[in-house]
Amino acid sequence: MLEAAERLHYVPSALAQRFARRKSGNLGVILPLVPKVRLFSTYYFSEILSGVGEEAGRHGYDLLLMFRKPDEKREYAMLFRTQKVDALIVLGSRDEPDERQALAELWRDGYPFCLVNQRFDEEPFPAVDADHESGSFQVVRHLAGQGCRRIAFVNGPLVYSNSADRLAGYRRALEASGLPFDPKRIYAGNYSRKSGLELAASIADAMRRGEVDGIFAGNDRMAIGIMQGLREFGLEAGADYALAGCDDSEGARMTDPQLTTLSVPFDRMGKLAARRLLAADETTWDTPILKLPVELIVRASTERFGSSSTTD
Amino acid sequence: MLEAAERLHYVPSALAQRFARRKSGNLGVILPLVPKVRLFSTYYFSEILSGVGEEAGRHGYDLLLMFRKPDEKREYAMLFRTQKVDALIVLGSRDEPDERQALAELWRDGYPFCLVNQRFDEEPFPAVDADHESGSFQVVRHLAGQGCRRIAFVNGPLVYSNSADRLAGYRRALEASGLPFDPKRIYAGNYSRKSGLELAASIADAMRRGEVDGIFAGNDRMAIGIMQGLREFGLEAGADYALAGCDDSEGARMTDPQLTTLSVPFDRMGKLAARRLLAADETTWDTPILKLPVELIVRASTERFGSSSTTD
DNA sequence: GTGAAAGCGCTAACAC
DNA sequence: GTGTTAGCGCTTTCAC
Numbered sequence: 001m002l003e004a005a006e007r008l009h010y011v012p013s014a015l016a017q018r019f020a021r022r023k024s025g026n027l028g029v030i031l032p033l034v035p036k037v038r039l040f041s042t043y044y045f046s047e048i049l050s051g052v053g054e055e056a057g058r059h060g061y062d063l064l065l066m067f068r069k070p071d072e073k074r075e076y077a078m079l080f081r082t083q084k085v086d087a088l089i090v091l092g093s094r095d096e097p098d099e100r101q102a103l104a105e106l107w108r109d110g111y112p113f114c115l116v117n118q119r120f121d122e123e124p125f126p127a128v129d130a131d132h133e134s135g136s137f138q139v140v141r142h143l144a145g146q147g148c149r150r151i152a153f154v155n156g157p158l159v160y161s162n163s164a165d166r167l168a169g170y171r172r173a174l175e176a177s178g179l180p181f182d183p184k185r186i187y188a189g190n191y192s193r194k195s196g197l198e199l200a201a202s203i204a205d206a207m208r209r210g211e212v213d214g215i216f217a218g219n220d221r222m223a224i225g226i227m228q229g230l231r232e233f234g235l236e237a238g239a240d241y242a243l244a245g246c247d248d249s250e251g252a253r254m255t256d257p258q259l260t261t262l263s264v265p266f267d268r269m270g271k272l273a274a275r276r277l278l279a280a281d282e283t284t285w286d287t288p289i290l291k292l293p294v295e296l297i298v299r300a301s302t303e304r305f306g307s308s309s310t311t312d
Numbered sequence: 313m314l315e316a317a318e319r320l321h322y323v324p325s326a327l328a329q330r331f332a333r334r335k336s337g338n339l340g341v342i343l344p345l346v347p348k349v350r351l352f353s354t355y356y357f358s359e360i361l362s363g364v365g366e367e368a369g370r371h372g373y374d375l376l377l378m379f380r381k382p383d384e385k386r387e388y389a390m391l392f393r394t395q396k397v398d399a400l401i402v403l404g405s406r407d408e409p410d411e412r413q414a415l416a417e418l419w420r421d422g423y424p425f426c427l428v429n430q431r432f433d434e435e436p437f438p439a440v441d442a443d444h445e446s447g448s449f450q451v452v453r454h455l456a457g458q459g460c461r462r463i464a465f466v467n468g469p470l471v472y473s474n475s476a477d478r479l480a481g482y483r484r485a486l487e488a489s490g491l492p493f494d495p496k497r498i499y500a501g502n503y504s505r506k507s508g509l510e511l512a513a514s515i516a517d518a519m520r521r522g523e524v525d526g527i528f529a530g531n532d533r534m535a536i537g538i539m540q541g542l543r544e545f546g547l548e549a550g551a552d553y554a555l556a557g558c559d560d561s562e563g564a565r566m567t568d569p570q571l572t573t574l575s576v577p578f579d580r581m582g583k584l585a586a587r588r589l590l591a592a593d594e595t596t597w598d599t600p601i602l603k604l605p606v607e608l609i610v611r612a613s614t615e616r617f618g619s620s621s622t623t624d
Numbered sequence: 625g626t627g628a629a630a631g632c633g634c635t636a637a638c639a640c
Numbered sequence: 641g642t643g644t645t646a647g648c649g650c651t652t653t654c655a656c
Contacts, residue, residue, distance in 0.1 A: 011394055014336075015330060015334070016331060017650055018650090019648085020632060021651065022633095033362060033366075042354045046358065054379070063377040065376075251566050255568075256543065325633060332636085334635095
């Protein structure tokens with residue numbers, strides 16, 4: 001009777017449901033907010049977020065987005081204590097004392113969380129990562145295959161595990177190619193285009209001295225900055241030197257020559273992280289750290305180089 | 313007494329608080345999800361989202377992110393009825409029957425919401441927009457000032473009010489410059505780089521026939537596609553023709569030549585939309601539609617053009 | 625199975 | 641002011 005009247009317009013209050021069930025129904029996502037200074041590619045986060053959102057939706061969860069201010073102390077566990085989230089995905093995490101401690105607290109108290117594209121090797125923190133080590137290996141091997149003998153590596157900050165991973169892959173690839181490893185050929189950027197641009201001067205010097213003939217940059221943005229910077233010195237990617245980036249972001253197809261890069265399955269990483277946290281049956285919890293493969297995308301910035309130079 | 317014991321570890325449950333207060337404490341944000349086909353610049357949304365997030369945080373609100381699948385019906389009002397959100401920001405809205413209806417329902421039932429970068433002129437829907445009309449006017453005037461006499465306009469779909477706005481600004485600027493308006497010089501893209509790339513062939517034709525010597529594209533991505541496509545035909549932006557985009561996205565500084573474009577204050581737009589919805593005292597509710605100014609950013613893609621060609 | 629009742633952990637309204 | 645109590649609108653349990 002009342003049912004009939006109700007059925008017409010009745011909508012249960014999610015607020016009351018969640019309260020009664022003592023479940024927020026929210027999957028929290030932490031994003032680093034770097035206002036006005038875009039160290040991170042928005043591409044990277046958009047992709048991950050799409051994956052997370054899709055999977056969260058499939059499981060009936062809503063996405064609660066939290067921006068982490070650079071200075072602000074990380075009270076990740078508080079999100080669980082206040083019951084704002086049932087599970088948490090942390091993006092753009094860095095290996096720093098504050099961060100480790102906040103994550104350790106989550107782990108100690110048994111709150112379900114997952115890192116994406118970042119690992120803490122000595123810690124048991126669950127993570128979905130990409131195989132940046134083998135990706136870097138591939139790309140540096142490719143550079144060597146194109147005739148490069150002195151391959152420089154422009155890395156980002158080592159607080160990101162993927163920076164260390166790429167460095168390892170770079171070294172291993174040099175070895176496998178019978179090329180010497182020289183710390184002089186490692187340049188420190190910060191993943192911004194600007195940092196690539198600024199490093200160009202000293203890279204150009206090195207190239208002039210014959211000490212660099214190929215460059216692998218830790219992301220596309222730095223690679224693009226390098227390409228632009230070296231152009232100022234009359235040096236063209238794909239002709240005077242080979243250049244590769246990482247991420248296969250939109251920018252990689254916007255430059256001329258287009259950029260050889262590594263395609264990282266960010267959306268799938270986000271999806272997997274969410275599934276790990278939200279799926280009851282599906283078992284991905286056996287290994288704490290999941291690594292997805294990365295794919296080499298060859299474009300013109302490394303293409304024609306091989307034909308001209310093997311001038312050691 | 314108990315207080316002492318409590319004070320040490322007690323954390324109130326946001327879930328219970330919100331239930332008791334009958335307020336979700338959430339500001340909903342609707343994002344269009346276009347999986348694998350990135351019609352929208354992620355730049356655009358990241359900027360708005362940052363602004364929204366910052367302001368929401370200042371007011372103690374959390375961000376609830378909802379991806380709108382392309383097909384799925386829009387049940388915006390349901391978000392309020394289920395008490396999932398206290399206010400709603402809608403991004404990437406399009407002027408289509410479904411969308412209008414969903415928004416009209418919000419309006420009819422008095423739910424607080426706000427559109428960003430989209431208007432519905434005949435409807436009373438609150439919105440924070442940018443002045444794309446005057447922005448386009450500026451950029452087309454600039455092109456004319458650089459010596460262009462036959463300025464083409466590559467527009468996006470008219471379901472977005474900003475597309476219509478740019479068209480209006482384009483026409484007005486032609487008039488003000490004493491240049492004829494010719495519908496033949498209007499090209500229909502879809503805001504993707506690919507669409508710009510594909511339009512390049514017919515634009516190149518028109519340029520060969522002397523019917524186009526400058527191009528204004530509705531966003532940077534299309535402009536970049538056009539630049540790349542025309543290069544295939546041996547035509548260089550900033551030398552053979554002038555080219556301008558819109559958004560001042562990261563890509564605009566990645567091309568060579570760098571792209572003249574319009575800087576749109578996306579983050580401030582997001583911030584204002586949030587403030588409008590969340591601030592009690594601060595009064596921005598007098599005008600239903602707020603328009604923020606847009607700024608012309610001159611770069612090399614339109615720079616050197618003026619010196620060479622005034623060959624009508 | 626169907627229906628009544630006791631919470632969930634707060635807020636707010638009311639007494640004192 | 642401080643302390644008490646009645647909800648908030650569901651879920652879940654327990655009796656029928």
